[in-house]
Amino acid sequence: MTSVPRVPAWATTGILTLCGLIVSLQQTLVIPLLPDMPQILGVSADDASWLVTATLLTGAVATPIVSRMADMYGKRRMLLISLAVMTVGSLVAALGGGFPFLIAGRAMQGFGASLIPVGISIMRDELPREKLSGGISLMSATLGIGSALGLPLSGVLYSAFGWTSLFWSTALVGAVLMVAIRLLINESPQRSSGRFDVVGAIMLSVVLVGFLLALSKGSSWGWASGQVIGLTALSAVTLAVWVPLQLRTRDPMVNLRTAFRPAMLLTNVSSYFAGFAMFLNGLVTTQELQVPEDTGYGLALPVVTAGLAMVPSGLMMLCFSPVSSRMLDRWGGKPTLLTGSTVMGLTYLWRVFNSDTVLNVVLGNMFVSIGTAIAFASMPALVMAVVPRSETASANGLNTLVRSLGTSSGSAVIALVFASLTVSVGGAVFPSEEAMELVHWLGVTVALASVLVGALIPTRRSGGDGEYGTIVGASGPGSAKESVGVRP
Structure with a gap:
């Protein structure tokens, strides 16, 4: 193991946070280009959608x-x-010059999704106890920050330098971060023993690909199509075989006994609904800002202006990360989760009746983002209160996966709502005002579900790895066995 010098906690937090930020940016940057990609690449709109699907799957x-x-x-x-x-x-993606290379590049970019849970686990090992909550909060907020900043940044880069600049920029930042990690981040001495579960990993991949592909393509293929039914059946059958196999395997791909503990299970279920609620925010806000006024709710802003109107929500997530940190230190993970999800739910309820001006839409977007920042900061804290140090990354990875399943479900449900309730304006079809109102009520419902499930998370347990009243194992220099006082 290469020895690297100790660096200040702020430097470790900054490097790892930038890793999370570049992940969310590269997922978002391509979205504003999707309407132009069929013409640029000479493909159909359905083919162009694979630029998002490929990253999601990998x-x-x-x-x-x-x-x-x-x-x-x-x-x-x-x-x-x-x-x-x-x-x-x-x-x-930047050098390939064709659609197949672009798809391959986007699929490889999907590997970046693992940077956030792994980065949080490094924080647990490297940061001193008083810095951990702040690091977790900031790292957790990067998803929303990058998503909000990616929309206007994409338009600027595309207009000034062409579509390949989106990929050159992420490649440059990625290369710089690799050098920084190599020089400044220590390798953790914490390791879990055993052999990697290859069979379990392959089967889990089949489950996820089958389910997510059916979910993401259901609206274009048809929910009753043979492809969707077949993929769903394949995913369900593989899952039915995978679960008992994992329970019998000595070193499983996913420790289901830990995952099925009430605290861990309820945290993940609440995270699913919180991820669902978070994803609704960006989709509904974009529609409200950009669609024509004749739809009854649209504000008809140009794409660049609408993108700039999304920036405050990302800034709110950045500004509220220290607030989330203080909440974690003072209240613990469970009250913080309940507070964040409640803020999201109440904001969606307000938006049902107050989405008629640009200011109200921007304010609604901002307050949902504030709730998201608070709720997302609590999840790694709740996870690390349950699992031993040797399972930190995998447990946070599972929680991140569950949240992404929530966002994917949100995307599919909204696509179904928008396709079912439409209005025609100038020969073009848009989601109707009823569809937007229904989506707002859906936001209220899933945020409430996150609160109700989160309220059931137990705050005490006996046995296991240490006290369930603390996150065990965020050790900084000279404190290898120090417990961190972030409560569930």
Whole structure:
């Protein structure tokens, strides 16, 4: 293991947070270009949608696998490998010159999704106890920050330098971060023993790909189509075989006994609904800002202006990360989760009746983002209160995966609502005002579900690895066995 110098906690937090930020940016940057990609690449609109689907699928598969390998073979090592694959994927997309290379590059970029749970697990090992909550909060907020900033940044880069600049920029940042990690981040001595569960990893990949592909393509293929039914059946059958196999395996891909503990299970279920609620925010806000006024609710802003109107929500997530940190230190993970999800739910309820001006839409977007920042900061704290140090990355990886399943479900449900309730304006079809109102009520419902499930999370347990009243194992220099006082 290469020895690297100790660096200040702020430097470790900054490097790892930038890793999370570049992940969310590279997922978002391509979205504003999707309407132009068929003409640029000479493909159909359905083919162009694979630019998003490919990243989604590989990210879902890579997150639990890379996280498990990080616990076994080294967190810093797997962070570098994931970042390298993502960076090479950006280069492939920029240099390939054709649609197949672009799809391959986007698929490789999906490996970056594992950077966030692995980065949080490194924080647990490296940061002193008084800095951990702040690091967790900031790292957790990067998803929303990058998503909000990616929309206007994409338009600027595309207009000034062409579409390949989106991939050159992420490749450059990825290369710089690899050097910074190599020089400044220590490899954690914490390792889990055993052998990597290859069969379990393959079967889990089949489950995830089948389910997510059916979910993401259901609206275009048809929910009753043979492809969707077949993929769903394949996913369900594989899952039915995978679960008992994992329970019998000595060193499973996913420790289901830990995952089924009430505290862990309820945290993940609440996270699913919180992820669902978070994803609704960006989709509904974009529609409200951009569609024509004749729809009855649209504000008809140009694309660039609408993108700039999304920036405050990302800034709110950044500004509220220290607030989330203080809440974690003072109240613990469970009250913080309940507070964040409640803020999201109340904001969606307000938006049902107050989405008629640009100011109200921007304010609604901002307050949902504030709730998201608070709720997302609590999840790693709740996870790390349950699992031993040797399973930190894999447990956080599972939680990240569950949240992504929530966002994917949100995307599919909204696509169904928008396709079912439409209005025609100038020969073009848009979601109707009833559809937007229904989506707002859906936001209220899933946020409430996150609160109700989160309220059931137990705050005490006996036995296991240490007290369930603390996060065990965020050790900084000179405090290798120090417990961290962030409560569940």
